[in-house]
């Protein structure tokens with residue numbers, strides 16, 4: 732039996748038109764094989780965690796997929812490269828990040844992929860959009876999204 736897994740993808744861009752990058756990425760996610768795009772959060776703008784970078788636009792997408800985690804990771808990296816190549820010529824190297832935040836109830840600890848995503852607990856630009864799509868969830872490692880939200884203020888995020 733093939734298991735359909737609910738997967739949450741963190742999306743980020745700080746290209747000159749980052750919202751357009753995210754819209755493009757959502758279209759590409761919707762076209763992935765063995766996968767349906769089940770939802771997308773609002774877009775949120777915030778300062779980069781690294782000084783001297785343009786502000787980021789972030790969102791979270793929900794997928795239902797029968798791909799295995801590393802197959803999905805390869806597919807996401809292909810989307811990043813595809814949009815990245817276009818950007819690279821004009822804007823420099825960092826324009827689209829697609830991160831697997833959660834993959835069903837799985838805890839994954841591989842060299843290429845750690846799920847739940849390592850940094851998500853401290854990042855408002857991940858937690859608040861995730862909460863739109865999956866309010867009240869418990870992560871596969873037992874942490875509750877509501878508790879992570881309570882420890883991570885919304886301030887600095889602008890919902891667009």
Ligand code: ROI
Pocket residue numbers: 742743744777778779780781787788789828856
């Ligand atoms: N800062 C914000 N606000 N959003 C991001 O997606 C993001 N991604 C990064 C770094 C540079 C850490 N800062 C970010 O990779």
